[in-house]
Amino acid sequence: MQKKTFKYGVHPPDFKSLSSGFAIETPGLPESVTLFLNQHLGKPAIPLVSVGDSVKTGELIAQQDGFISANVHSSVTGEVEAIEDFVDASGKLSKGIRIKAEKEDDWVDLVDDEKYLDLPSDEIIKRIQDAGVVGMGGAGFPCYVKMMSKNIDTVILNGVECEPYITSDYRLMLEKGEQIVAGMRIFMKVLGAKKGIIGIEENKPKAIKALHSLLVGQSDIDVQPLELKYPQGAEKQVIKACLDREVPNQGGLPADVGVVVQNVATAVAAYQAVRYRKPLIERVVTVTGSAVRNPKNFYVRLGVSFDYLLEEAKGLIAPIAKIVSGGPMMGFAMSDTQASISKTTSAIVFLRESEIVSKEEGVCISCARCIDVCPLYLLPRMIVSSAKNKLWDKAQKSGALDCLRCGSCAYVCPAHIKMVQWIDLAKAKLNERALGEKKI
Amino acid sequence: MKLVVSAAPHIHDELSTRSIMWNVVLALLPAWGFSIYYFGIQALLLTAYGVIAAVLSEYSIQRFRKVPISVDDGSAVVAGMLVAFNIPVSAPWWIPVVGSVFAMTVGKHVFGGLGHNILNPALLARAFLMASWPTAMTNWSKTTLGSISGMAGVSVDLASAKAQMLVSSATPLGVIKYLRDKNFVDGLGVTAEQGQEVAQMLMSKFASFEVVQNLFWGNCGGVIGETSVIALLFGAGWLAYKHIIEWRIPTCYILTVFVLTYVFGGINGIFSVSILFAISQIFAGGLVLGAFFMATDMVTSPCTRRGRVIFGIGCGVLTVLIRLKGGYPEGVCYSILLMNLAVPLIDRWTTPRFFGATAKRSVK
Secondary structure, rough: OOOOOOOOOOOOOOOOOHHHOOEEOOOOOOEEEEEEOOOOOOOOOOOOOOOOOEEOOOEEEEEEOOOOOOOOOOOOEEEEEEEEEEOOOOOEEEEEEEEEEHHHHHHHOOOOOOHHOOOOHHHHHHHHHHHEOOOOOOOOEEEHHOOOOOOOEEEEEEOOOOOOOOOHHHHHHHHHHHHHHHHHHHHHHOOOOOEEEEEEEEOOOOHHHHHHHOOOOOOOHHHHHHHOOOOOEEEEEEHHHHHOOOOOOOOOHHHHHHHEEEEEEHHHHHHHHHHHHHOOOEEEEEEEEEEOOEEEEEEEEEOOEEEHHHHHOOOOOOOOOOOEEEOOOEEEEEEOOEEEEEOOOOOOEEEEEOOOOOOOOOOOOOOOOHHHOOOOOHHHHHHHHHOOOOOHHHHHHHHHHOOOOOOHHHHHOOOOOOOOHHHHHHHHHHHHHHHHHOOO | OOOOOOOOOOOOOOOOHHHHHHHHHHHHHHHHHHHHHHHHHHHHHHHHHHHHHHHHHHHHHHHOOOOOOOOOOHHHHHHHHHHOOOOOOOOOOOHHHHHHHHHHHHHHHHHHHOOOOOHHHHHHHHHHHHHOOOHHOOOOOOHHHHHHHHHHHHHOOOOHHHHHHHHHHOOOOHHHHHHHHOOHOOOOOOOHHHHHHHHHHHHHHOOOOHHHHHHOOOOOOOOOEEEEHHHHHHHHHHHOOOOOOHHHHHHHHHHHHHHHHHHHHOOOOOOOOHHHHHHHHHHHOOHHHHHHHHHHOOOHHOOOOHHHHHHHHHHHHHHHHHHOOOOOOOHHHHHHHHHHHHHHHHHHOOOOOOOOOOOOOOOO
16 A cells, blocks of 8 residues: 655654564563553542552542543552652652552453444443543543544544654554454444544554454455654644644644544553453553663553563663653653653653763754754744744744644754743743633 | 753754754865866865854954854854855955955854854855955956867957957856947947857857856856856755755756746847756856855745745846846846845745644534
């Protein structure tokens, strides 16, 4: 099939070969886990347990709060040790439930509905909601909310994984392809979509081939090869690439153009939630970087610490300069390895001094490379110069509020200007002002 | 374990301001090599004077302004080279020095230094030198080379003082400028028919494959940097490969000059010249140097894609206008400077449509 792509973007080296050749491994149970109340977009969940309570694996420990929120389940069997602020996977302090794990792994009762596709849509959506399934590609948007969209003709499964280093979705596509397809079937059925597309970048030919062979004779689901380019995995970009449709800016949603996008890992989680009523308590995490002795992909319980994962990867072989939670383009730099992973943590990257760039911000030479690469056709340098001069209206006219924070502009800026942060500042000021106006 | 905690992205493209500037220096080396080959050691010395003067003046200005010294970023070296490239090889040593000092002070640092100037410093320096020392800036005495000597053969036959002028105005465009001047042709001391004949003959000589070839290889008169098209294209190719220059400005610029010259370039009304003549016109007079190395100057060219197209076409129109109707034989320098001034306006006019800005939402 013809390769497709979106307009502009950048070509960072992918570094995926460090971990792409290793099958997903399931390490031994952790000694403790920290489960955060806000592993998703929206309101944090409300804790249902207290310190000292014993919980089973898969037991609901925090209840979703409001429409855009998600349940949190215990990922181990053990005793609630503390409910307080811990360092989360984005490096911030956030309220979480720490559970001290016991040796045995005592699960809540699961079911096995072989005819899960015959369940009524309401029931399917409810099971996805109950299981606390959220977008596992990074945004963490509650999956069930998207399942309630109307007028959807196409479901896109996002297997792009355009961030360098990360291979968790790749291994999932190689090893759990049938579950991905099953998840796709569930989404298509619930949404009434006639068409399914699995978008995969061309640097993963084995994944394309694997899914392709699973879909022989199923003409309503296509595997769409995509050109290698960042940020193709961004929701708007993957829709543009696969269908050449543009999601409206200023708050438009994929549903506005008849599309729902889900990550491939989310499809697996949704399938398990619908068929087995299995809550989302495990995920694949890539532990990688040239400083790691054995870069690998692990299927681990949510809430395990970075330390635990690093130990499973047999530690470091060289001094590191940066720990990145997520991919190096949009991920978070961590101050230590005490933090714990959440539903949206796809990788932990340990970078050496030579791999990172930490230069002083220079002077803009208006080379316009930021404008040339912006996948949303914005004017990043104008936003930044406006922000520096506190000209918020001009920042808005240059597209500040549309920015998706992909970091392509900062990646190419020869003056190493902190584009994303300046744009964030402009955004914050504009939002603050809009709020102020509303109050008046 | 000392960890860096900073905001994303954590990796970066290899190009920096510094490497961009030094790559431009690298890209200018082939043309410099050719000019040293053709013009001799003087081409090397004048360029060296220009570069040294540029670097020293930037250093002193930054010392004086008490700002960090950044002469090692290569931008002063680029400016110094380009100033020298715009000077004829027969110019005295102080011409590139004065030019570079002017470029660094009035051209760059009065605006606040790197990234803040509105005009291309090297071209501003050239305009300044042209206005101040026109004789030194148009003395081609050491540059009479292949194609021009061939032409001299034609004109010397006329054995008049004016014909001698034709030879001494030894850039290809200079010769054509004289031919366009009716008074000049009339004053050749020949009959009107004969004058017309000579003019035709010279014009057709420009349309010869030989002249195009000479211009392409650099075997003709001109300033230090403009002569060899092949050497300049080699450097430009390198910059394009490194994604330092983008195709829109040079392509639109050169195509505009080509088309307008083909249509209006003749002395006998429109479409009175051959394609070869139009080609010789785009290879001559620093157009290639200007289009690839000066119109593309990041600081002084538009940021938006459509803006770059407008900028390139604008430079082309002004260049042809100056060449055909203006007082100078070539118009690259002034056309780019004029378009530099229009850049903020062009950028404002050409704000692109943002992703999804016109997309329709489905009816709900």
